[in-house]
Amino acid sequence: MIDKKYARAEHSILIRGSGVYLDRFTPTHNDSEIPIVLMPTRLVHEKGVAIFIEAARILKARGIKAHFQIAGGETKHNPKAISRAQMLEMVSDGAVEWLGRVNNMPDLLAQASLIVYPSYYGEGIPRVLLEACAAGRAIVTTDHAGCREAVEHGVNGLLVPVKDAHATAQAIEHILGHTDERRAMEIQSRKRAEDQFDIHAIVEETVRVYGEI
Incomplete structure (x- = not known):
């Protein structure tokens, strides 16, 4: 809004509109011998589903031992949705497990x-x-609006270019191969959630701001 000159910076207040109930999540460090690399998503092409699958194939070909999973059901009424038949075809080679x-x-x-x-x-x-x-999870995501607001590159995860399966694979391999760095990223992710994404704090701030208008 400010960038487009619809509002003046000195007359504007930024309130984060998204938050999460932190008490639903208990941060733990997972040291499984074969790590699970998870993509939770709605099945829409632009979410990067094909990029994740291709990155998994690249890493499998390199001999990286990891279990790649996609969690997400079909999305209705979206012209860019991935159908069940399409999804089954995309994971038919076994590089990725689709959990539904x-x-x-x-x-x-x-x-x-x-x-x-x-x-x-x-x-x-x-x-x-x-x-x-x-x-409290380390994250690989894109250097894209919205995503980069959740992840600070090198702090709680890694940012990669959009539509780049090779860069995505490289970032995954790096984090999986550096346990101490991954553990530090996990700690920073939870801290970021506590500092910026606590739904209770966001609601309180919103109420306070409206009360001052």
Whole structure:
């Protein structure tokens, strides 16, 4: 709004519109021998589903031992949605396991060692990334509006160019191969959630600001 000259900076107040219930997520460090690399998403092409699958294939070809999963059900009434038939074809080579729709996201995130979200979809801060931060997970996502607001490159994850499976694969391999760095990223993700994405703090701030208008 400010960039487009619809509002003046000195007359504007920025309130984060997205938040998460932190108490639903318990940060834990996962040291599984074969790590789970998880992409939670709605099945829409622009979320980067094909990029994630291609990155998994690249890493499998390199001999990287990891279990790649996509969690998400079909999306209705979206012309860019991935159908069930398309999804089954995309994962038919076994590089990635499609879990379908998952109802208990906190448990799923707790089982994962790394969250990947190579989206180039136009949206605010994706809820997937808010929840990944709350769960204390290292994240690989794109240097794209919304995504970069949840992840600071080199701090709680890595940012990669959009539509770049090779860069995504490289980032995944780097984090999986550096346990101490991943652990530090996990701590920073939770801290970021506590500092910026706590839904209770956001609601309180919103009420306070409206009370002063």
